[in-house]
Amino acid sequence: MGIPVLILWALKLCALGMTAFALVHAIRQRPDAFTAVDKLTKPVWVGILVVSMLVLLIPGTSVVGLLGIAAVVASGVYLADVRPKVDEIQRGPRW
Numbered sequence: 001m002g003i004p005v006l007i008l009w010a011l012k013l014c015a016l017g018m019t020a021f022a023l024v025h026a027i028r029q030r031p032d033a034f035t036a037v038d039k040l041t042k043p044v045w046v047g048i049l050v051v052s053m054l055v056l057l058i059p060g061t062s063v064v065g066l067l068g069i070a071a072v073v074a075s076g077v078y079l080a081d082v083r084p085k086v087d088e089i090q091r092g093p094r095w
């Protein structure tokens with residue numbers, strides 16, 4: 001195994017961890033919180049994240065391939081856009 005293979009392996013592990021975290025977070029949230037912040041519904045986000053996880057778990061799928069990038073972007077959008085708003089509406093302002 002060369003350095004590039006190890007780097008791609010590390011990237012895939014990070015992507016799997018990120019997607020697993022996003023999926024667990026989405027599953028634990030109330031369904032009405034998603035619609036309250038004008039985002040896609042909970043079942044849609046859970047479905048997107050499950051498909052992302054499955055894509056990353058396919059043997060031979062690279063994180064830098066088309067499907068891998070799509071899976072990472074979907075998880076990133078959830079974590080950067082949806083998660084903070086869902087958390088804020090359920091916990092209230094942090095003042």
